[in-house]
Amino acid sequence: MNMRSEIPEANKLRGRTSRPPASGKKYKVRKIVRGIASGEALICPESFSFLGDVDLETGEIIAPSNPNKGKTLKGKILVFKESKGSSGGCVVLMTLVKKKVAPAALVTIKAPDYNLTEGAILSKIPFVSDLSPKFISQIPTGTYIRVDADKGIISYTPLRFASGTPE
Amino acid sequence: MKLTDSEKRMRNGAEGRVIAEAMDYIIQFGEAFNAPRLVDISYCHYPAEMGIYYGDIEDLVRYAKRGAKVCVPTTTSTLCADLEKPSITGIPAKLARLQAEVEPAHRSMGILETYTCTPQLLGFVPPFGSYIASVESSAIIYFNSVLGARTNRGGLFTRFSAVTGKYPLMGYLLPENRYGTHLFKVMIPPERLRTYDAWCALGFIIGKIVGSEVPVVQLPMTKSQTPILPRSDFMIGLGAALATSGSVTLFHIPSVTPEARTVKEAFKNGNVPKNAYEIREKDLDDVYQQVNNIEPGADIDFVTLGCPHYNLAQIEYVARKLEGRRVRKDIRFWICTNRMTRKQAEYSGYVRTIESAGAKVVADTCPVESHMRQSTCREYGLAVPNVRNMVTDSVKMVRYVKDLIGCNTALADTDRCIQSALKGRYDSLQRRKGH
Numbered sequence: 119m120n121m122r123s124e125i126p127e128a129n130k131l132r133g134r135t136s137r138p139p140a141s142g143k144k145y146k147v148r149k150i151v152r153g154i155a156s157g158e159a160l161i162c163p164e165s166f167s168f169l170g171d172v173d174l175e176t177g178e179i180i181a182p183s184n185p186n187k188g189k190t191l192k193g194k195i196l197v198f199k200e201s202k203g204s205s206g207g208c209v210v211l212m213t214l215v216k217k218k219v220a221p222a223a224l225v226t227i228k229a230p231d232y233n234l235t236e237g238a239i240l241s242k243i244p245f246v247s248d249l250s251p252k253f254i255s256q257i258p259t260g261t262y263i264r265v266d267a268d269k270g271i272i273s274y275t276p277l278r279f280a281s282g283t284p285e
Numbered sequence: 286m287k288l289t290d291s292e293k294r295m296r297n298g299a300e301g302r303v304i305a306e307a308m309d310y311i312i313q314f315g316e317a318f319n320a321p322r323l324v325d326i327s328y329c330h331y332p333a334e335m336g337i338y339y340g341d342i343e344d345l346v347r348y349a350k351r352g353a354k355v356c357v358p359t360t361t362s363t364l365c366a367d368l369e370k371p372s373i374t375g376i377p378a379k380l381a382r383l384q385a386e387v388e389p390a391h392r393s394m395g396i397l398e399t400y401t402c403t404p405q406l407l408g409f410v411p412p413f414g415s416y417i418a419s420v421e422s423s424a425i426i427y428f429n430s431v432l433g434a435r436t437n438r439g440g441l442f443t444r445f446s447a448v449t450g451k452y453p454l455m456g457y458l459l460p461e462n463r464y465g466t467h468l469f470k471v472m473i474p475p476e477r478l479r480t481y482d483a484w485c486a487l488g489f490i491i492g493k494i495v496g497s498e499v500p501v502v503q504l505p506m507t508k509s510q511t512p513i514l515p516r517s518d519f520m521i522g523l524g525a526a527l528a529t530s531g532s533v534t535l536f537h538i539p540s541v542t543p544e545a546r547t548v549k550e551a552f553k554n555g556n557v558p559k560n561a562y563e564i565r566e567k568d569l570d571d572v573y574q575q576v577n578n579i580e581p582g583a584d585i586d587f588v589t590l591g592c593p594h595y596n597l598a599q600i601e602y603v604a605r606k607l608e609g610r611r612v613r614k615d616i617r618f619w620i621c622t623n624r625m626t627r628k629q630a631e632y633s634g635y636v637r638t639i640e641s642a643g644a645k646v647v648a649d650t651c652p653v654e655s656h657m658r659q660s661t662c663r664e665y666g667l668a669v670p671n672v673r674n675m676v677t678d679s680v681k682m683v684r685y686v687k688d689l690i691g692c693n694t695a696l697a698d699t700d701r702c703i704q705s706a707l708k709g710r711y712d713s714l715q716r717r718k719g720h
């Protein structure tokens with residue numbers, strides 16, 4: 119397994135002979151809303167609209183085109199390409215929080231929109247953007263990941279470490 | 286982000302917890318988008334809390350009880366009820382009572398109870414270049430484009446701007462983001478652009494192409510080779526449509542809007558795009574084909590005018606057309622406006638004329654924002670859909686009632702809407718005959 123850091127700057131600093139980080143893979147991201155959260159990743163490779171794609175009562179994804187249709191956002195790290203539809207996201211996110219079915223963190227590849235950012239700040243949901251698109255192809259839904267918005271890092275421990283298998 | 290000493294004091298609690306919290310939110314918001322600093326705003330158009338959104342009004346009442354006060358003139362956007370005359374919209378009394386709780390809360394915060402999507406009609410016309418914080422896509426685009434004030438598409442954070450008077454310097458507040466991106470040449474004969482719905486259809490075409498960018502719209506010349514100069518209600522209809530099919534926040538019309546006296550001036554460094562989109566009469570016809578799913582002559586049960594809210598002259602026009610006539614039985618015909626304009630229309634006798642004909646002048650709300658939404662009808666045990674076939678002169682109304690109310694729609698000019706209400710069926714003859 120290639121254990122090199124996904125952080126290009128870090129690789130440059132370390133040089134080619136540097137040791138990989140021991141704790142697992144790391145992805146550099148940009149902080150949008152502060153906070154730290156961990157949970158199962160819910161990977162939505164396409165754009166996501168909070169208004170219309172999710173059931174307000176259950177937090178379940180209802181968009182027929184979404185590969186995760188039927189899964190709930192509750193407690194998940196929602197990873198998506200970008201938010202679609204520029205209004206309504208804020209109110210929907212806050213409603214999900216009131217109903218206790220909100221995601222634990224938001225992660226996007228593209229730049230965030232104002233409306234969803236407002237919702238995340240008010241709901242105190244950590245939110246990061248500028249994630250490498252590679253993440254979506256490398257990390258399957260259900261992987262346990264950790265988002266540290268303050269440090270701008272997403273990390274996860276590959277299964278062989280998590281299960282205690284010696285290196 | 287760079288903060289002034291007074292901003293730091295506000296954030297650190299020198300003016301109380303409400304201000305400290307609001308400043309923290311606004312600073313976080315600005316930092317998320319790399320805003321270098323905050324600016325002072327001179328006006329807010331605020332999203333009135335709605336009875337149809339879960340917990341919205343309770344949240345406002347709690348906030349007002351904390352002693353929050355706005356520090357800039359702040360108007361409010363639409364509600365789900367006509368609070369002065371709740372029964373005229375057929376809203377469940379319980380929902381109307383819940384909605385009415387916003388008034389004392391807003392008053393205690395110093396927020397003005399305008400409850401309209403067109404605050405510019407009430408004299409809230411921020412000067413050129415001023416920073417403001419606004420919600421309501423049709424008002425935002427008017428403030429930015431027609432008046433040259435500067436605002437982004439605001440959301441709930443408008444509340445924090447209203448209490449602090451601050452907004453991050455970002456997005457459309459920055460001159461470099463206000464240049465045109467696409468050029469549209471309107472090749473439609475000027476006589477076709479004499480009705481409100483035509484401007485809506487024009488905006489609908491352009492918004493679809495331009496998405497969230499900045500269109501520059503070159504209007505056709507009149508026979509005497511002078512540019513056509515649209516009426517203010519046409520500009521409202523155009524802007525509302527641009528923000529419906531796209532999420533346009535700013536447009537320019539050379540020789541009409543203040544930031545683009547010429548086509549060249551609308552683009553950065555005068556770099557006019559080589560390729561312009563040409564909009565022809567056929568494109569306008571296509572919009573009606575796309576959005577209308579009521580056959581000409583078919584029975585209708587609802588006619589809406591006033592999206593965005595009509596001005597006094599538009600109400601006077603409808604009153605004149607309805608004088609001595611009678612709307613077909615069982616047709617609901619709403620002319621939507623703000624409460625101050627309705628007061629004037631009552632004073633001038635227009636409301637009496639309209640009501641005598643069997644139509645209603647509705648304030649504070651409109652079909653899209655009302656209890657007639659499918660989700661609200663279900664919650665309150667009302668028939669779904671509440672409306673079967675609606676005729677309207679607004680493409681924004683068409684677009685949103687389709688999904689939110691679940692009815693069929695037809696876009697028609699204002700005269701045809703009125704005729705449809707009188708006949709009880711969708712009257713589409715004039716457009717075909719005229720052209």
